[in-house]
Amino acid sequence: MRVSGTTSMKISRFLMFIPAAFLVPSVASAQTTPEAPELGEITVSASRLGESASDLAQPVTVLEGRDLLLNLEATLGETLATQPGVRSTYFGPASSRPVIRGLDGDRIRVLQNGLNTIDASATSFDHAVSFDPVSVSKIEVVRGPATVLFGPNAIGGVVNVTDNRIPSERIGEWVRGSVGTRASSADNGIASDFELEGGVGGFAWHLEGYKRNIEELEIPGYARSKRFRDANPGAPENDERGTLENSWFNTEGFSAGASYVWDGGYFGLAYSGFDTDYGSPVEKEVSIDMRQRRWDFHGAFYEPLQGIREIKYRFATSNYEHTEFEGPDPGTTFTNDGYDGRVELSHEKWGPLQGTFGYQVQRSDFEAVGDEKFLPHVLTHGHSAFLFEEMELSDHWRLEGGLRYDHTNAKASADVDFGPDRERNFDTLSGSLGIVFTPNDNYKVALSASWTERAPTYQELYAGGPHVATGAFEVGDDGLRTEKSLGFDLSFRKVTGSVTGAVTVFYNRFNDYIGLFPTGGVSLGGLPIYAYQATDAEFFGAEVETTFHLLGPVIAGETAEDHLNVDLRADYVQANDRKTGDPLPRISPFHASAALDYKKGAFGARLESVFSAHQAETADNELPTDSYVMFNAVLSYTITSGPVTTDLYIKGVNLTDEEAREHTSFLKDSVPLHGRGVVAGVKVNF
Numbered sequence: 001m002r003v004s005g006t007t008s009m010k011i012s013r014f015l016m017f018i019p020a021a022f023l024v025p026s027v028a029s030a031q032t033t034p035e036a037p038e039l040g041e042i043t044v045s046a047s048r049l050g051e052s053a054s055d056l057a058q059p060v061t062v063l064e065g066r067d068l069l070l071n072l073e074a075t076l077g078e079t080l081a082t083q084p085g086v087r088s089t090y091f092g093p094a095s096s097r098p099v100i101r102g103l104d105g106d107r108i109r110v111l112q113n114g115l116n117t118i119d120a121s122a123t124s125f126d127h128a129v130s131f132d133p134v135s136v137s138k139i140e141v142v143r144g145p146a147t148v149l150f151g152p153n154a155i156g157g158v159v160n161v162t163d164n165r166i167p168s169e170r171i172g173e174w175v176r177g178s179v180g181t182r183a184s185s186a187d188n189g190i191a192s193d194f195e196l197e198g199g200v201g202g203f204a205w206h207l208e209g210y211k212r213n214i215e216e217l218e219i220p221g222y223a224r225s226k227r228f229r230d231a232n233p234g235a236p237e238n239d240e241r242g243t244l245e246n247s248w249f250n251t252e253g254f255s256a257g258a259s260y261v262w263d264g265g266y267f268g269l270a271y272s273g274f275d276t277d278y279g280s281p282v283e284k285e286v287s288i289d290m291r292q293r294r295w296d297f298h299g300a301f302y303e304p305l306q307g308i309r310e311i312k313y314r315f316a317t318s319n320y321e322h323t324e325f326e327g328p329d330p331g332t333t334f335t336n337d338g339y340d341g342r343v344e345l346s347h348e349k350w351g352p353l354q355g356t357f358g359y360q361v362q363r364s365d366f367e368a369v370g371d372e373k374f375l376p377h378v379l380t381h382g383h384s385a386f387l388f389e390e391m392e393l394s395d396h397w398r399l400e401g402g403l404r405y406d407h408t409n410a411k412a413s414a415d416v417d418f419g420p421d422r423e424r425n426f427d428t429l430s431g432s433l434g435i436v437f438t439p440n441d442n443y444k445v446a447l448s449a450s451w452t453e454r455a456p457t458y459q460e461l462y463a464g465g466p467h468v469a470t471g472a473f474e475v476g477d478d479g480l481r482t483e484k485s486l487g488f489d490l491s492f493r494k495v496t497g498s499v500t501g502a503v504t505v506f507y508n509r510f511n512d513y514i515g516l517f518p519t520g521g522v523s524l525g526g527l528p529i530y531a532y533q534a535t536d537a538e539f540f541g542a543e544v545e546t547t548f549h550l551l552g553p554v555i556a557g558e559t560a561e562d563h564l565n566v567d568l569r570a571d572y573v574q575a576n577d578r579k580t581g582d583p584l585p586r587i588s589p590f591h592a593s594a595a596l597d598y599k600k601g602a603f604g605a606r607l608e609s610v611f612s613a614h615q616a617e618t619a620d621n622e623l624p625t626d627s628y629v630m631f632n633a634v635l636s637y638t639i640t641s642g643p644v645t646t647d648l649y650i651k652g653v654n655l656t657d658e659e660a661r662e663h664t665s666f667l668k669d670s671v672p673l674h675g676r677g678v679v680a681g682v683k684v685n686f
Contacts, residue, residue, distance in 0.1 A: 086141060334368050335369075451486055
């Protein structure tokens with residue numbers, strides 16, 4: 001089934017998704033507020049002040065419990081790809097990171113328990129994130145600049161995954177845990193995971209592991225798009241049909257942690273490992289073997305001094321390595337040894353102000369070794385200081401704001417292929433200011449503004465060679481300047497009643513925006529040349545998420561609550577080069593979904609349609625992408641027997657076998673999304 005899109009999308013199209021009951025507060029609803037259904041409060045740990053999602057100046061999406069289980073995919077990007085404003089870099093089923101409001105790579109900060117993943121996933125689309133989503137208990141997505149707390153790398157947003165590998169509270173049981181497994185037909189995949197934890201007195205421990213094996217992905221039609229085949233008539237005949245060659249992958253991981261918890265705080269540590277090997281769909285003889293070993297140290301002191309609510313400290317150190325193989329022979333090996341540490345002090349009200357200030361230190365030692373390395377050895381250091389405060393102006397108005405200073409040093413060592421030593425230092429300052437207006441218990445209005453300065457990454461500065469896994473020749477520019485942006489967010493939220501949701505509009509204006517642009521040239525080895533270049537740019541758009549509670553409200557995290565909901569979501573982003581007026585590459589078209597979600601006692605069902613519009617507003621050397629409509633369905637059942645809860649579920653994905661391509665993907669014209677399939681799973685908690 002194919003739905004044609006227009007070449008120019010207008011934000012006004014969102015109006016069809018916004019019911020009048022959501023926009024206009026009635027006197028009657030205000031008078032009946034105590035009896036109106038209210039969504040459960042979802043505490044956002046990434047806020048550092050423990051607010052609920054609806055109280056923050058920026059829009060936040062939280063996945064946990066049943067929602068996380070039923071949205072779970074093999075990669076972080078695919079797990080979040082249906083959330084408002086979020087798409088995926090989709091480098092095949094093994095590797096994808098989130099794209100938020102058209103921004104990806106280094107502008108999206110992916111965190112594990114508030115710390116950097118310390119891998120190479122932000123440097124290239126083919127590099128996988130160093131954890132499997134099955135190992136996390138909650139995923140928080142902060143859309144828009146979150147630079148004050150997490151650095152200028154968070155200019156597009158933050159994805160913070162949390163788990164309990166270091167328990168921060170006492171566990172009053174000798175042992176508890178879960179075990180799960182799932183199978184998928186479109187890729188003949190099988191995945192299993194377990195989690196065990198327990199405690200005695202103040203001592204607590206945690207152990208978990210997972211394993212996933214996936215074969216080559218079934219796809220509808222050809223791997224290469226018709227537009228690509230028509231535009232390259234001289235290319236070798238493409239015989240791939242029905243199967244995406246070299247899209248297999250195998251993953252396994254584990255972690256073990258322990259902590260001591262007392263009334264005044266806790267301290268703990270954890271060791272984790274992640275191993276994966278996977279094929280590169282763009283190069284049929286190329287595969288990647290990746291491993292990471294990581295230590296985490298977490299702790300806190302509660303109310304150590306008068307006026308101090310908490311001192312929290314976290315530190316992680318990682319040893320990361322991946323090798324790109326060409327057939328059985330190792331090609332280029334990438335290593336990244338680094339650490340990330342931060343100390344945060346949260347204080348009670350000092351006069352009218354309550355907030356957090358802290359210090360962060362980071363180090364990355366990145367090296368590529370092999371005949372086709374595209375980066376020299378680069379050592380990067382970062383030191384940061386940040387402050388975030390909020391103030392209650394009245395019962396209806398709350399003000400929040402912050403500042404952050406970052407010093408970044410990136411030094412490239414002398415190399416026969418890249419020349420002499422090169423070193424750049426950057427000092428950047430970022431700030432934000434937001435206000436939240438609560439006219440009554442039903443509604444909230446939030447406005448935020450941010451100024452961000454981001455230093456170029458070592459890859460943007462020093463790249464200069466063939467990257468075989470992506471099939472591109474990448475060229476950096478060590479003369480790049482600091483990237484600057486000014487952003488605004490305005491959100492209208494309805495948090496109680498039979499209709500809840502939010503409407504958000506945003507605008508970001510960049511000076512010296514750094515992008516990876518196709519040049520149209522070809523290297524001596526026959527690879528297309530992509531160059532990191534600076535231009536001026538602007539991003540603007542809107543997001544809508546609305547839920548009609550036909551039987552009663554959904555309370556976050558409570559799966560036993562009966563409900564019949566209609567969920568509507570839509571988002572749109574426009575991104576242009578301000579110098580030329582041309583669109584920027586890999587920008588998602590208008591995207592929308594509608595779902596009917598039912599829960600009655602132990603039984604649950606969901607029917608969903610996902611629409612992505614035709615994208616014809618493309619950059620130079622970029623092909624348009626067709627629209628698609630994809631239908632999915634889920635059935636679930638929960639069995640409770642004493643302390644044991646068993647969740648059974650079966651999902652039908654892409655039921656009409658629609659050919660679908662993500663315009664945000666670097667490989668959209670050679671790697672489509674999965675075809676029709678079934679996913680079945682069971683999760684037992686005890």
